[in-house]
Amino acid sequence: MTRMSTLSAMITVLLLLSAASTLIADTPALTDPPRHDFPRVGEYEVLCGDFHMHTVNSDGEQTTREKVLEAYNYGYDAIAITDHGTARSYRLAASLARPLGLIVLRGAEMxxxxxxxxxxxxxxxxYQPRNPRWAAGPGEENAFYQDQMREIRLAGGLIVYAHPHAGFTDAVQWGIAEGIVRGVEVKNAEVGSGYDTVESHGTYCYPFAFDWALDHDLALFANSDSHNARSGDQPVTLVLVKERSPSGVTEAIRELRTVAWFKGMLWGREELLSKLIESTVKVRRTPEGILVENCGPVALTAALTGVAGNLIEIEPYGEKLIGAEAGGDTISVTWQNVWISPRENLRSAFDVTTR
Ligand SMILES: [Zn+2]
Ligand SMILES: [Zn+2]
Incomplete structure (x- = not known):
C-alpha cells in the first residue's frame, strides 16, 4: 500500500465514522409512549392527535424523522406535518410512521x-401549492385564496384555521360557507401569550374561537405548532374515529368529532363530551361507599352534588371512594375541567341504584 492510499483509506474511515455519528445523532431513540388510551365510545375509537407542526422543510429545527419518532414517543396516534407552503415531509413521515401504527395526514400551512x-x-x-402565501383578491401575482381553497376541496382536503389571531376574516367566512374551512385551533402551544391569545382558563388560548366553532360547525383543535424539540405538557386533539386511518380521521373532523385537550382541560361539544365521559368514568356503589373510576388518561376534577367533601380529583386510570354516607340513587357531577363552551362545565348524572 502506498503512502497516498494509506492516507486516503484513513480519510475514508474518518468520513465513514463521522457519517455514522451524524446518523446516530439524527435518530432519536424510540421509547415506550405514555399510556394514553381511552375506552371506546360506542362505535368510535378515541385517538390522540396533533395536526400542526414544522420541520426543516420550512422553519422548524427538526427533521421529518425526528418529528415522527418524537410524536410516537409522546403518545400521539395521528399527526400532520404542516410545513409552510409544502407537504414535502409527507412521504417519508408516512413510511416511518406505518410500522409504528401512527397515522399521518398529508398537510401544509398556508x-x-x-x-x-x-x-x-x-x-x-x-394539490401542489404554488406559493405559501395566497393573494386576498384575484389578478395578483400570488394565487387567489378562493381558487386555492377550491383546488384543496377537489383534492379531498380540508382547512383548519390556525392560531386565529387575524379574527373572523372575510376569507375565513368564505371558506366556512364553502365547506372548506372545517376546524379552528382553540389552543396553539407555539404562540404562547402572543398572537392575540386571551389569558383565560388558567392559560393563553382562544376562547372566542370556541364560540365560533359552536356557532359555525367547526371542529375544535389543540395543536402544538411545534417548531423544535417538544418538552413538557403538550396539547392534544382527540379524534373519535370509526376507522383508524387517514380517511377515518378526516371523516371524524368533518363530522365534528374532536375534543381539544390542553392544560388539563377538555373543550368540546356537549353531546360528544357527555358520551366520552360516560364511557370513561364508572360510578358504582360498593359496600365501602360510592366508587368513582377514571378509565382514561385525563385527570378529572368533579364537583359532586349531595355528597360531603364534594370536590374530588380522579387521577388518570385511578379511582376514588367517596364515602358510604353518599345517599340517593343518582350522583350528579359538574366536571370542573371539562368545558362545553368557554363559560359552562359539563354536567353528568350517574345512576348508583343498588341492584
Ligand atoms: Zn402559523
Ligand atoms: Zn405553524
Missing amino acids: DIRDRPHLVVLNVSAD
Missing part, C-alpha cells in the same frame, strides 16, 4: 398575506 394562517389537512398530491 396564509393569506400573512394574516389568517390556514392548516391544510388530508389533501392529495393533486
Whole structure:
C-alpha cells in the first residue's frame, strides 16, 4: 500500500465514522409512549392527535424523522406535518410512521398575506401549492385564496384555521360557507401569550374561537405548532374515529368529532363530551361507599352534588371512594375541567341504584 492510499483509506474511515455519528445523532431513540388510551365510545375509537407542526422543510429545527419518532414517543396516534407552503415531509413521515401504527395526514400551512394562517389537512398530491402565501383578491401575482381553497376541496382536503389571531376574516367566512374551512385551533402551544391569545382558563388560548366553532360547525383543535424539540405538557386533539386511518380521521373532523385537550382541560361539544365521559368514568356503589373510576388518561376534577367533601380529583386510570354516607340513587357531577363552551362545565348524572 502506498503512502497516498494509506492516507486516503484513513480519510475514508474518518468520513465513514463521522457519517455514522451524524446518523446516530439524527435518530432519536424510540421509547415506550405514555399510556394514553381511552375506552371506546360506542362505535368510535378515541385517538390522540396533533395536526400542526414544522420541520426543516420550512422553519422548524427538526427533521421529518425526528418529528415522527418524537410524536410516537409522546403518545400521539395521528399527526400532520404542516410545513409552510409544502407537504414535502409527507412521504417519508408516512413510511416511518406505518410500522409504528401512527397515522399521518398529508398537510401544509398556508396564509393569506400573512394574516389568517390556514392548516391544510388530508389533501392529495393533486394539490401542489404554488406559493405559501395566497393573494386576498384575484389578478395578483400570488394565487387567489378562493381558487386555492377550491383546488384543496377537489383534492379531498380540508382547512383548519390556525392560531386565529387575524379574527373572523372575510376569507375565513368564505371558506366556512364553502365547506372548506372545517376546524379552528382553540389552543396553539407555539404562540404562547402572543398572537392575540386571551389569558383565560388558567392559560393563553382562544376562547372566542370556541364560540365560533359552536356557532359555525367547526371542529375544535389543540395543536402544538411545534417548531423544535417538544418538552413538557403538550396539547392534544382527540379524534373519535370509526376507522383508524387517514380517511377515518378526516371523516371524524368533518363530522365534528374532536375534543381539544390542553392544560388539563377538555373543550368540546356537549353531546360528544357527555358520551366520552360516560364511557370513561364508572360510578358504582360498593359496600365501602360510592366508587368513582377514571378509565382514561385525563385527570378529572368533579364537583359532586349531595355528597360531603364534594370536590374530588380522579387521577388518570385511578379511582376514588367517596364515602358510604353518599345517599340517593343518582350522583350528579359538574366536571370542573371539562368545558362545553368557554363559560359552562359539563354536567353528568350517574345512576348508583343498588341492584
Ligand atoms: Zn402559523
Ligand atoms: Zn405553524
